[in-house]
Amino acid sequence: MKKKLASVLSLMLLIMSCAGCNSGGNNKGVETLSNVSSDIKAELTVFTNRTDLIDTVFKDYIIEFNKLYPNVKIEYEAMTNYEEDMTIRLTTDNWGDICMIPKTVSTNELPNYFVSFGKVEALESEYNFITEKASGGEVYGMPWSCNAQGIVYNKKVFEAAGITKIPSTPQEFLEAMKKIKDNTDAIPYYTNYAAGWPLSAWEDYAYGGATGDANYRNNVLVKADNPFSEGKPHYIVYKLMYDLANQGLIEEDPTTTDWEACKGMLGRGEIGAMALGSWAVVQMQEQADSPDDIGYMPFPVTVGGKQYATASADYCMGINSKSSKEDIAASRLYVDWLIKKSGFAQSQGGISVLKADALPATLQDFADANVELIANAPATAENEGLFDKINDASEVGLTSNEQKARIIEAAIGAVNESFNDIMNDWNSKWASAQKSEGVK
Amino acid sequence: MDIKFTKWIKSRQGQKWIIVFTFLLIPLLLLIVFTYLPFAKMIQFSFYQMGYLGKREFVGIDNYVQVFTRPDYFATFKVSIYYFIGAFIQMTLALYFASILSFKMKGRNVFKGILFLPYLINGVAIGFIFLYFFKRMGTLDSLLTLIGVPIEQIPYWLKNRDINNISLSFVSVWRYMGINLIMFIGAIQSINGELYEASEIDGANEWQQFRHIILPSIKTVVSLNLILAVKGAISVFEIPYIMTNGSNGTTTFVIQTIVTAFKYKKVGLASAMAVVLLVLILLITAIQEYCFKDKEARQ
Numbered sequence: 001m002k003k004k005l006a007s008v009l010s011l012m013l014l015i016m017s018c019a020g021c022n023s024g025g026n027n028k029g030v031e032t033l034s035n036v037s038s039d040i041k042a043e044l045t046v047f048t049n050r051t052d053l054i055d056t057v058f059k060d061y062i063i064e065f066n067k068l069y070p071n072v073k074i075e076y077e078a079m080t081n082y083e084e085d086m087t088i089r090l091t092t093d094n095w096g097d098i099c100m101i102p103k104t105v106s107t108n109e110l111p112n113y114f115v116s117f118g119k120v121e122a123l124e125s126e127y128n129f130i131t132e133k134a135s136g137g138e139v140y141g142m143p144w145s146c147n148a149q150g151i152v153y154n155k156k157v158f159e160a161a162g163i164t165k166i167p168s169t170p171q172e173f174l175e176a177m178k179k180i181k182d183n184t185d186a187i188p189y190y191t192n193y194a195a196g197w198p199l200s201a202w203e204d205y206a207y208g209g210a211t212g213d214a215n216y217r218n219n220v221l222v223k224a225d226n227p228f229s230e231g232k233p234h235y236i237v238y239k240l241m242y243d244l245a246n247q248g249l250i251e252e253d254p255t256t257t258d259w260e261a262c263k264g265m266l267g268r269g270e271i272g273a274m275a276l277g278s279w280a281v282v283q284m285q286e287q288a289d290s291p292d293d294i295g296y297m298p299f300p301v302t303v304g305g306k307q308y309a310t311a312s313a314d315y316c317m318g319i320n321s322k323s324s325k326e327d328i329a330a331s332r333l334y335v336d337w338l339i340k341k342s343g344f345a346q347s348q349g350g351i352s353v354l355k356a357d358a359l360p361a362t363l364q365d366f367a368d369a370n371v372e373l374i375a376n377a378p379a380t381a382e383n384e385g386l387f388d389k390i391n392d393a394s395e396v397g398l399t400s401n402e403q404k405a406r407i408i409e410a411a412i413g414a415v416n417e418s419f420n421d422i423m424n425d426w427n428s429k430w431a432s433a434q435k436s437e438g439v440k
Numbered sequence: 441m442d443i444k445f446t447k448w449i450k451s452r453q454g455q456k457w458i459i460v461f462t463f464l465l466i467p468l469l470l471l472i473v474f475t476y477l478p479f480a481k482m483i484q485f486s487f488y489q490m491g492y493l494g495k496r497e498f499v500g501i502d503n504y505v506q507v508f509t510r511p512d513y514f515a516t517f518k519v520s521i522y523y524f525i526g527a528f529i530q531m532t533l534a535l536y537f538a539s540i541l542s543f544k545m546k547g548r549n550v551f552k553g554i555l556f557l558p559y560l561i562n563g564v565a566i567g568f569i570f571l572y573f574f575k576r577m578g579t580l581d582s583l584l585t586l587i588g589v590p591i592e593q594i595p596y597w598l599k600n601r602d603i604n605n606i607s608l609s610f611v612s613v614w615r616y617m618g619i620n621l622i623m624f625i626g627a628i629q630s631i632n633g634e635l636y637e638a639s640e641i642d643g644a645n646e647w648q649q650f651r652h653i654i655l656p657s658i659k660t661v662v663s664l665n666l667i668l669a670v671k672g673a674i675s676v677f678e679i680p681y682i683m684t685n686g687s688n689g690t691t692t693f694v695i696q697t698i699v700t701a702f703k704y705k706k707v708g709l710a711s712a713m714a715v716v717l718l719v720l721i722l723l724i725t726a727i728q729e730y731c732f733k734d735k736e737a738r739q
Contacts, residue, residue: 084702087492104705109493194571196685255598255688256575392491392704400703405687414601414688 041071042330045096047089049082049315057347065337072330093322097331100315101133101141103399107378108385110140114318115328117142117335120378127339127353129313131378143313144339145279145350148298148363148373149204150309152280153273154266154288155295157186161272166297166365168307170240173300177249180272188272189244190262191408193254199404201276202241205299206233208310208374212303218379222386223439228426235423236301238407242419245411254408263287267294275299279314281362282349296362298371309366311373314350386437394433396426486711496708503712513713516693519605523676523692526609527669530617531662537617538624539650552625559618567682570611574598601689608690611679616672620665627658667728671721693717 048054054076062074077096079085087104089095090113105113116138117123123130123139133141161180167173177188192198207217210233221227228234244250251257265271267288274280278296285291298309317338319331338344345352349362351373359367366373379386391398403426410417434440448454486503490496507513537555541548558566573579574597581594597607635653644652655662677694680686686695694717701710 091492104492106491106494112493193687194685196687253576253596253599255596255604255684256571256578258571392706395704397703401685402687402699402703405685409688412599414599 038069039071040069040326040330040333042324042326043073044075044098044327044331044334046074046076046334047082047086047096047099048076048078049100051078051080054078057344061338061342064341065334068337069330069333072334074334093320095320097320097323097327098317098335099320101318106385106388107133107135110135110318111138111321113321114140115321115332116140117332126355128351128355129311129353129375131375132313133316133318134378135384136381141313141316141318142335142339143316143353144335144342145314145345145348146311146353147277147279147314147350148296148309148311148366148371149201149209149277150296150298150366151273151275151300152266152278152284153295153297154186154269154271154293156293157184157269157272158295160184160269161186166369167300168298168302168369169300170236170243173240174243174247174249177244177272178247181249184269184272186270186272187251187265188249190257190265190271190274191245191250191254192257192259192262192274193405193408194257195259196401196405198259198274198276199401199408200399202237202404203398204277204310204312205275205301206237207376209299209308210234210237210301210303212306212308212372212374214374214377217376218387219377219383222379222383222390222434225431226427227430228423230420230423234426237299238404238423239419240300241404242407242411245408250408254412269293278360278362279348279350282347285349295365297365298369307369307371308374309371311351311375313353313375386439389437390430390433390439393436394426394429396429396433482711482714485708486715488708489706490708491705492707499708503709504716506709507712507716513693513696516691516696517674519680519690519692520673520676522605522609523612524670524673526613527673530613531620531665531669533613534617534620534624534665535662538621538628539654541621542625542628542654552621555621556618558615561615563615563678564682566611566615567679571683574607598684599688604684604688605690608680608683611683612672612676615679623661623665624658627661628654631657663728663732667725670724670728674720674724675717 046058048058050058058076062076065074066072082100083102083104086099086102090099090102090105101110101114110133114133117130118139120131120134120137120139127142129143129146130139132143133139157180158176161176161183163176163179165172167176180186180188208214211220213220216233224232226232245254262271262274263284264287266274266284269289281294281296284294288294298307301307317335319328319335321328323331339353344350345357346360349360351357351359351363397403403422406415406417407419407422409415410419410422431440449458487498487500488496489499489502537551541552541555561569571578575581576596577585577591580597581591584594585591595603598604631653636649639649639653675694676692677698680690680692681695681698684690686692686699691699693713697710697713697717700706700713
């Protein structure tokens with residue numbers, strides 16, 4: 001008797017647990033955009049990191065898009081802890097339709113999760129920075145706003161300090177910061193140490209910006225011997241960070257910095273400069289006394305008499321390859337619309353994905369200094385995924401902030417460690433990871 | 441058969457069975473799905489070299505060997521010592537306030553409320569409150585300068601590596617004292633009031649009442665709180681993670697685990713670290729339990 005009841009109940013359970021399963025197809029075929037009619041029916045779930053835009057800007061996008069395709073229902077889901085949460089969602093097939101591809105997906109795994117937008121050669125002529133999420137010559141993620149990596153600063157503070165020329169070498173930058181310290185009340189350089197992630201923004205300067213070489217990150221660094229020794233790009237970039245902190249050109253107590261407050265402080269002229277991507281300019285301007293006070297200059301490194309800046313896509317959009325055929329087709333339409341019609345990049349002060357569009361006004365200093373923007377070239381077939389592998393295995397964590405915090409801690413004398421000690425440690429960790437990943 | 445079954449189901453025995461089963465079904469289901477299943481998976485992961493996505497490779501006990509042989513990983517337990525000492529101060533304070541507040545006095549409930557409130561505040565909010573508190577010329581510095589301490593003599597509470605862990609464990613004490621307090625008050629109130637009267641007739645003072653009546657009566661609760669405190673000290677996470685990001689020498693073992701899992705994407709190694717932490721806590725609990733039981737038996 002009891003057995004029977006138990007079996008009935010367990011059957012019920014089984015049915016219940018299966019109700020949640022979706023019989024989603026595994027269609028990989030993608031229709032071309034031209035033969036999709038405007039009455040296409042689909043329901044899309046879009047994931048984004050922009051919790052601040054979900055109820056405003058994105059809602060308007062949906063309304064605008066629905067004017068063209070009324071039967072496509074779009075729903076946004078924003079996550080504060082985007083990188084980690086999205087990575088976990090990706091491990092299931094039914095996560096949704098469009099997402100901002102998290103950095104945790106290594107390039108060689110892209111084809112397992114996302115639909116290809118086409119060949120790199122085919123898209124290259126029309127779009128910027130599409131190689132960001134490319135694998136095997138196919139593009140798996142479309143950027144929709146791109147950033148240049150430079151330094152945001154307050155023009156009035158620079159003026160008051162008597163800085164007449166935008167510094168173009170680390171030495172000039174240090175001198176400029178010293179002038180701010182001597183001649184004004186402003187904090188010359190604000191580290192945002194406590195928030196953590198702003199420190200990791202420094203990493204991008206060491207690629208195209210400090211080398212002028214698009215291949216540096218994915219093809220050179222991964223194979224280099226002692227890439228963090230004196231004179232090498234990382235050494236030059238992080239030495240500036242160290243010197244700023246070491247010479248007392250940063251805030252008094254880095255451990256209690258406040259990211260939200262720093263925007264207003266820069267706007268009011270209480271901070272001279274901060275190293276952040278160009279996306280930050282608009283946010284800083286919003287809280288400035290006068291938006292014109294906020295300037296954006298290239299990172300102060302000159303290579304062979306010329307200045308370069310690393311440029312890269314913000315998040316790239318990827319489409320779930322496990323979604324149904326209709327959903328994939330509709331997703332492609334929406335992504336295409338976002339890139340071409342939404343005007344998102346312009347509204348965020350970003351560089352447009354479309355090659356035809358001009359540089360945004362915020363990057364005037366870049367145009368003046370004739371700075372060449374350099375996007376990281378994708379890894380060659382032989383080096384595919386290697387950067388991520390070595391970076392993770394070595395725990396140097398170039399893309400994250402722990403080791404950069406270590407540099408500042410050493411610079412302010414919290415630990416008894418010299419800058420060269422840290423770089424040597426990175427070198428040895430990098431070398432042993434190269435060995436374990438079979439590079440050497 | 442069917443008739444027999446309906447009869448059985450309508451019987452007292454059958455009804456009891458159904459009620460027990462249906463009541464247990466959901467909590468057990470939740471427990472299995474959200475606790476035991478992930479836990480089993482975590483143990484499985486700890487034997488693999490793996491990221492979140494991509495290939496997994498079985499490596500045996502390699503991850504465990506790494507956890508124990510890497511000095512930078514195990515050294516994070518040193519930070520726990522600060523919180524451990526903090527936990528004792530916290531319990532002493534809680535016991536002190538609980539004893540006072542258990543007796544009749546004016547505004548008893550108000551004080552109880554004030555002391556318990558920090559526990560109810562969300563950890564993120566506490567992190568931010570104390571960031572302002574410890575900031576240069578923040579709340580604490582302003583207070584100190586107000587009573588005449590020159591600013592040059594006030595240390596940087598979070599920047600100075602000699603004291604930043606003390607600052608953080610102070611926050612932890614402030615936050616968790618309330619819960620100890622409530623537990624102690626609850627236990628003290630279950631003591632028979634006649635005992636105090638009798639002791640008063642015998643001429644016992646307040647300290648003697650505490651030492652010989654209160655403390656022995658609430659021994660179980662004290663020891664329970666002790667276990668919780670030790671567990672809390674080795675698995676400190678929230679306060680240093682929010683306030684300092686684990687930077688400047690405030691990384692605890694749990695923060696190190698998170699960094700390993702999410703920054704370096706070494707899920708296998710991080711799982712092994714989590715398992716090590718669990719075993720450690722089980723071990724401490726077992727030792728504690730053993731000592732406690734032993735004493736009881738001797739008595």
